[in-house]
Amino acid sequence: MEITDLKRDLQTIATRLGKTQDYLDLPALNAQIHDLEQSAAQPNFWDDQTSAQKTLQRLNDLKSNLEQMQQWQSEWEDSSAIAELLEQEDDQTLLEEAASTLQRLERDLDRWELQQLLSGQYDSAGAVLTINAGAGGTDAQDWAEMLLRMYTRWGEKQGYKVHLAELSEGDEAGIKSVTLEIDGRYAYGYLKGEKGTHRLVRISPFNANGKRQTSFAGVEIMPALEENEIALEIPEKDLEYSTFRSGGKGGQNVNKVETGARVVHLPTGIAVRCTEERSQAQNKEKALTLLKAKLLVIAIEQRAKEIAEIRGDMVEAAWGNQIRNYVFHPYQLVKDLRSNVETTAINDVMDGAIDPFIEAYLRIVDRES
Incomplete structure (x- = not known):
């Protein structure tokens, strides 16, 4: 892989990450997490155990989505920083590291996008x-x-x-x-x-x-x-x-x-x-x-x-x-x-x-x- 290929892949994944963030609606996601955490903190939360377990599962799902998005964004930023370094100094090891990270990011995004098709009542x-x-x-x-x-x-x-x-x-x-x-x-x-x-x-x-x-x-x-x-x-x-x-x-x-x-x-x-x-x-x-x-x-x-x-x-x-x-x-x-x-x-x-x-x-x- 050349630096030009790396930069092209960075741009492609940046576009996909942007679409993913829009789909998740991060401000709304954070608001939902806050509301569910408030509910879970109530003294009578466990009076209805079935409802409580569903609430916690929903909370964990939302947190998982947020953490996953933050991790992908961090990995993309690290790879972008490497690309800037490679503009100044040729380092094959760094290039391979960044390329490997982007390949993994692409696989993760493919899988995440596929999961969005699983919206049936019991799909999860x-x-x-x-x-x-x-x-x-x-x-x-x-x-x-x-x-x-x-x-x-x-x-x-x-x-x-x-x-x-x-x-x-x-x-x-x-x-x-x-x-x-x-x-x-x-x-x-x-x-x-x-x-x-x-x-x-x-x-x-x-x-x-x-x-x-x-x-x-x-x-x-x-x-x-x-x-x-x-x-x-x-x-x-x-x-x-x-x-x-x-x-x-x-x-x-x-x-x-x-x-x-x-x-x-x-x-x-x-x-x-x-x-x-x-x-x-x-x-x-x-x-x-x-x-x-x-x-x-x-x-x-x-x-x-x-x-x-x-x-x-x-x-x-x-x-x-x-x-x-x-x-x-x-x-x-x-x-x-x-x-x-x-x-x-x-x-x-x-x-x-x-x-x-x-x-x-x-x-x-x-x-x-």
């Missing part, structure tokens, strides 16, 4: 991601396990905590179903577009004749919500509970006692399993919370007046319903059928590099809204 929440093997037999179960690895890697690269909540192993290989809890801000907002059927085309490792096989897996996404955040009441008569041995690796109690819990919402047929906790009662409670979150998201998406209207949201993981194709043979290509974003770097995608698909989907939704 963590995510609960469920993968179910669809049509394709053993290959589909193997495909479900490959997707599990892909989303786990994606979450880890984002700095999120990824926790395996429930897993049902395949008969010969792979998995029949799995539920992941992805803990981190905006995890649901980023992943909500991953909901749908994912189609794999490859030479089957389970076919002795080496034939090409097409298989499917369904992905469901819902926000990770606490029970007190879900304003949804389900009549007890609409619920069916069952228990089972959790099984799996490790743990003696879960393999000998029926600690796993399954809850079915009878009007829709939607079922949720949980084996995460050590006791049946805890798993039953957790499964009910997950079921409520799933029903709530579906109701919001379809603007359903009654939960009984949501049956149409369920999509079979089979031909004609896919949102994305992953082709391993006869060529290598991953293509999203909604945004037409595609890449031949299939190994990177399976290692968690799905951000281009996520970003393209969010921008499409933003344009259509």
Whole structure:
């Protein structure tokens, strides 16, 4: 990089920072922070704990935005000062340092601008991601396990905590179903577009004749919500509970006692399993919370007046319903059928590099809204 390139990048980022400051409206931001701090200082602030927690979360979000803006501004000023020094004295080390700072600033601004598209009610929440093997037999179960690895890697690269909540192993290989809890801000907002059927085309490792096989897996996404955040009441008569041995690796109690819990919402047929906790009662409670979150998201998406209207949201993981194709043979290509974003770097995608698909989907939704 030359000094002229550095100065050009400084100007570009200065323009973007200016737009960001205008968007945030810093005077109004400071005023909001002051008002919320005043509210939090009142003696009766914690009388309503739910309201208090929401206020503190809002306060922390606003402070985080302000601190982030101040940090970006400071980094830009430091880089600008370096550019002035380089006008007088050539120093490659300083030039590289400033260039590296501006590259990081650009990435941060890209991510921040993308987050502004996440304005849904639950977009800032963590995510609960469920993968179910669809049509394709053993290959589909193997495909479900490959997707599990892909989303786990994606979450880890984002700095999120990824926790395996429930897993049902395949008969010969792979998995029949799995539920992941992805803990981190905006995890649901980023992943909500991953909901749908994912189609794999490859030479089957389970076919002795080496034939090409097409298989499917369904992905469901819902926000990770606490029970007190879900304003949804389900009549007890609409619920069916069952228990089972959790099984799996490790743990003696879960393999000998029926600690796993399954809850079915009878009007829709939607079922949720949980084996995460050590006791049946805890798993039953957790499964009910997950079921409520799933029903709530579906109701919001379809603007359903009654939960009984949501049956149409369920999509079979089979031909004609896919949102994305992953082709391993006869060529290598991953293509999203909604945004037409595609890449031949299939190994990177399976290692968690799905951000281009996520970003393209969010921008499409933003344009259509």
